[in-house]
Amino acid sequence: MASRKASLTGYDAEIEKLQKQITKAKAERKRYEDGLKQDIGNQYVQLLLLDNPDVDIEQVAKDIKQQVKDKKELLKIEKEEANSAATSPDHQKQN
Incomplete structure (x- = not known):
């Protein structure tokens, strides 16, 4: 080598x-x-x-794209909520 x-x-x-x-x-x-x-x-x-x-294959493609978009948005919201909860004063008192 x-x-x-x-x-x-x-x-x-x-x-x-x-x-x-x-x-x-x-x-x-x-x-x-x-x-x-x-x-x-x-x-x-x-x-x-x-x-x-x-x-209709084109409609299936549109539906799947929308499902992916919706899922990404949901995950983003969940992540923001988790981060918000982790930095809230109530959460900090528990730790």
């Missing part, structure tokens, strides 16, 4: 090489994960079509 000749420059070059390998591996992992997500989406659509061949 280390350069044949021990030097700071040699180690720095080896570190840079390893960092490039890490970056490449992360990019490959991301592409693989994106492919899995697409496959999940395709499988979900196939399930919907088995139940209802006349389903």
